[in-house]
Amino acid sequence: MSERILDFLRRRQTDGPCVVVDLDIVRDNYAAFANALPDTSVYYAIKANPAPEVLNLLHELGSSFDCASVGEIEMVLATGAAASRISYGNTIKKERDIARAYALGVRLFAVDCVEEVEKIARVATGSRVFCRVLCDGIGAEWPLSRKFGCDPAMAPDVLERAHCLGLEAYGVSFHVGSQQANLWAWDLALGMAADVFNEMSRRGIELKMVNMGGGFPTRYLKDVPGVPSYGEAIFHALTKHFGNRLPITIVEPGRGMVGNAGMIEAEVVLISRKSSDDELRWVYLDIGKFHGLAETMDEAIRYPIRTPKDGDETAPCILAGPTCDSVDVMYEKTPYELPVSLSIGDKVLIEACGAYTTTYSTVGFNGFAPLASHVI
Amino acid sequence: MSERILDFLRRRQTDGPCVVVDLDIVRDNYAAFANALPDTSVYYAIKANPAPEVLNLLHELGSSFDCASVGEIEMVLATGAAASRISYGNTIKKERDIARAYALGVRLFAVDCVEEVEKIARVATGSRVFCRVLCDGIGAEWPLSRKFGCDPAMAPDVLERAHCLGLEAYGVSFHVGSQQANLWAWDLALGMAADVFNEMSRRGIELKMVNMGGGFPTRYLKDVPGVPSYGEAIFHALTKHFGNRLPITIVEPGRGMVGNAGMIEAEVVLISRKSSDDELRWVYLDIGKFHGLAETMDEAIRYPIRTPKDGDETAPCILAGPTCDSVDVMYEKTPYELPVSLSIGDKVLIEACGAYTTTYSTVGFNGFAPLASHVI
Numbered sequence: 001m002s003e004r005i006l007d008f009l010r011r012r013q014t015d016g017p018c019v020v021v022d023l024d025i026v027r028d029n030y031a032a033f034a035n036a037l038p039d040t041s042v043y044y045a046i047k048a049n050p051a052p053e054v055l056n057l058l059h060e061l062g063s064s065f066d067c068a069s070v071g072e073i074e075m076v077l078a079t080g081a082a083a084s085r086i087s088y089g090n091t092i093k094k095e096r097d098i099a100r101a102y103a104l105g106v107r108l109f110a111v112d113c114v115e116e117v118e119k120i121a122r123v124a125t126g127s128r129v130f131c132r133v134l135c136d137g138i139g140a141e142w143p144l145s146r147k148f149g150c151d152p153a154m155a156p157d158v159l160e161r162a163h164c165l166g167l168e169a170y171g172v173s174f175h176v177g178s179q180q181a182n183l184w185a186w187d188l189a190l191g192m193a194a195d196v197f198n199e200m201s202r203r204g205i206e207l208k209m210v211n212m213g214g215g216f217p218t219r220y221l222k223d224v225p226g227v228p229s230y231g232e233a234i235f236h237a238l239t240k241h242f243g244n245r246l247p248i249t250i251v252e253p254g255r256g257m258v259g260n261a262g263m264i265e266a267e268v269v270l271i272s273r274k275s276s277d278d279e280l281r282w283v284y285l286d287i288g289k290f291h292g293l294a295e296t297m298d299e300a301i302r303y304p305i306r307t308p309k310d311g312d313e314t315a316p317c318i319l320a321g322p323t324c325d326s327v328d329v330m331y332e333k334t335p336y337e338l339p340v341s342l343s344i345g346d347k348v349l350i351e352a353c354g355a356y357t358t359t360y361s362t363v364g365f366n367g368f369a370p371l372a373s374h375v376i
Numbered sequence: 377m378s379e380r381i382l383d384f385l386r387r388r389q390t391d392g393p394c395v396v397v398d399l400d401i402v403r404d405n406y407a408a409f410a411n412a413l414p415d416t417s418v419y420y421a422i423k424a425n426p427a428p429e430v431l432n433l434l435h436e437l438g439s440s441f442d443c444a445s446v447g448e449i450e451m452v453l454a455t456g457a458a459a460s461r462i463s464y465g466n467t468i469k470k471e472r473d474i475a476r477a478y479a480l481g482v483r484l485f486a487v488d489c490v491e492e493v494e495k496i497a498r499v500a501t502g503s504r505v506f507c508r509v510l511c512d513g514i515g516a517e518w519p520l521s522r523k524f525g526c527d528p529a530m531a532p533d534v535l536e537r538a539h540c541l542g543l544e545a546y547g548v549s550f551h552v553g554s555q556q557a558n559l560w561a562w563d564l565a566l567g568m569a570a571d572v573f574n575e576m577s578r579r580g581i582e583l584k585m586v587n588m589g590g591g592f593p594t595r596y597l598k599d600v601p602g603v604p605s606y607g608e609a610i611f612h613a614l615t616k617h618f619g620n621r622l623p624i625t626i627v628e629p630g631r632g633m634v635g636n637a638g639m640i641e642a643e644v645v646l647i648s649r650k651s652s653d654d655e656l657r658w659v660y661l662d663i664g665k666f667h668g669l670a671e672t673m674d675e676a677i678r679y680p681i682r683t684p685k686d687g688d689e690t691a692p693c694i695l696a697g698p699t700c701d702s703v704d705v706m707y708e709k710t711p712y713e714l715p716v717s718l719s720i721g722d723k724v725l726i727e728a729c730g731a732y733t734t735t736y737s738t739v740g741f742n743g744f745a746p747l748a749s750h751v752i
Binding site: 045046047050067068069070071072073074075089090091092093094095112113114115116119134145146147148149150151153154157178267269270271272273274275276278282284286290297320322323324325326327328329332344345358359360361362363364365366367368369370 | 423426445450451465466489525648699700701702704705708734746
């Protein structure tokens with residue numbers, strides 16, 4: 001609970017829901033990654049929160065950046081960071097966007113198929129590419145689909161093709177799944193990466209880099225291991241699989257860098273029941289799935305919520321947003337315990353909202369403004 | 377297939393995905409509702425597409441408007457429409473938003489509980505209120521949750537409370553569920569509405585209006601009944617349940633008014649396979665769940681897609697969007713048949729995208745711009 005955020009909220013003059021991000025916490029998170037993984041470069045996944053203040057701070061701290069689009073690359077360059085600190089980490093890129101990124105100085109690209117390699121070879125001569133491999137995501141709260149990455153058995157062909165087309169076959173990447181609390185996930189994935197290194201070596205091509213992706217969790221309602229535990233587990237797995245020939249390594253924290261740095265203040269718009277004998281209250285907030293809380297989709301992320309009545313007796317309720325859309329319901333399958341004394345007009349604080357809230361907001365669904373954001 | 381839209385797309389100079397809405401089709405849709413339901417007022421549900429050109433046209437045609445927020449009310453007033461043609465149809469409203477709407481001249485409000493009635497009584501003296509009742513949504517492609525409306529048995533208490541607090545207990549509303557292809561749905565709902573009328577009459581209060589909501593479908597891949605069939609079914613049900621004392625009636629088409637009027641042009645960014653023996657291609661477009669195609673959530677809406685290779689042999693593929701988000705996949709559980717000859721760089725046309733696309737777009741997730749919109 002950031003006192004700075006609470007103080008800001010007490011003083012603010014504006015109306016409506018907003019998210020407030022505390023840069024001191026982002027600074028602490030960056031230091032935790034740098035300390036836990038001293039030989040690994042941190043590439044902040046800017047999609048988690050591209051607020052200019054966050055990018056400026058991380059630039060000053062020496063972070064590198066994982067970008068999903070030319071738009072994100074331009075945001076990073078606006079901080080003054082060199083293009084050499086950028087990875088164009090999206091495996092799905094238009095050829096003209098690759099060319100634009102190359103013109104801006106970017107030389108590091110993600111791929112997961114031969115078709116993408118060919119685009120890069122045509123318009124980003126001599127660049128480094130790393131091949132993303134599929135990872136099963138066991139233990140992640142939000143296992144990734146098969147959308148990104150190829151079967152590990154196919155990766156050597158993709159990388160060899162890059163090599164033959166004059167690109168530098170630079171390494172391998174994986175993503176263990178979002179909000180990954182299982183420390184063994186990195187061990188399995190690094191074993192797979194080492195297999196690709198070995199196969200490439202057999203083909204006469206020496207890879208150099210392993211991009212270990214993101215997946216570092218934020219604490220929501222359940223406890224999660226701290227960054228130092230991840231650092232130890234990763235170091236142990238690296239040594240186990242690569243011996244004394246450790247590769248260059250990268251991590252791409254997004255949620256892990258900013259998730260716990262932000263808090264949303266919202267207002268209770270309505271509390272009602274559907275019938276005179278309804279056992280559950282419906283609690284409607286002035287923010288929902290379409291204005292910042294998209295990660296409640298399928299009730300995936302369960303945010304901690306503080307109310308002015310905390311400590312009073314609680315009862316389960318269904319929590320919903322303010323739009324005329326029936327899917328704009330946050331928690332229904334597993335109702336949320338809130339104080340019985342909670343009233344219409346009360347302000348609630350939703351914690352751990354620094355990641356995947358602002359840019360997930362719609363432009364104005366139902367005529368409500370996008371989520372306001374303050375970085376302090 | 378609108379020739380005007382195809383012509384616009386051939387001439388456009390801009391890059392990137394966009395939606396184009398043909399006002400001639402909106403005009404035809406309005407006429408179809410007016411003809412099929414000559415004694416019913418059309419309140420366009422502006423959340424479906426609040427483009428100023430659409431609102432201006434519907435204002436000229438004599439439509440009224442169903443608004444979800446003060447923001448939407450202001451958009452309607454900007455067309456020059458009188459506030460008397462606005463229904464504030466959201467059952468979840470801040471008291472200060474009710475007061476703002478009242479100050480703007482709005483006098484018709486939706487409620488579904490006593491708590492909301494009390495807010496309106498405090499700040500919108502003498503207004504008309506209608507009570508939304510729960511409807512089961514059988515037959516709808518997208519049945520609504522229980523988020524809006526109360527048990528029909530509770531509605532008389534809600535309306536009586538309104539009456540006692542000096543409001544006009546004006547009527548009942550329901551929503552049969554989105555993309556409702558079952559014509560019997562209105563019969564069941566109107567029977568329920570008549571029960572509420574009768575109970576209120578027994579209490580000495582005569583209701584006047586039935587708001588029959590939306591739910592009128594757009595043709596996606598499957599055929600749906602035409603608007604005239606809905607008109608007949610509704611007229612028949614009204615007569616059956618209300619006899620010769622027909623109430624004032626309202627409908628709130630959103631999707632039915634603009635869905636088939638819009639088309640999205642998108643580009644194939646990548647086509648790949650996950651392994652050398654993968655049976656399914658992954659086809660990635662430059663638009664997905666976060667930039668206009670949110671209604672593919674749970675594969676709810678299955679859009680017709682045209683490609684320049686239509687007529688060639690097809691094979692199933694997984695269709696995904698361009699963001700680095702693993703949930704940004706449109707069709708995977710039921711793969712989509714697309715031509716085997718489809719290539720990277722091909723433009724595809726996604727039909728029936730006039731509703732619930734533009735304002736559903738995120739402000740800039742992954743650094744991609746929101747969906748561009750052109751109304752012609």
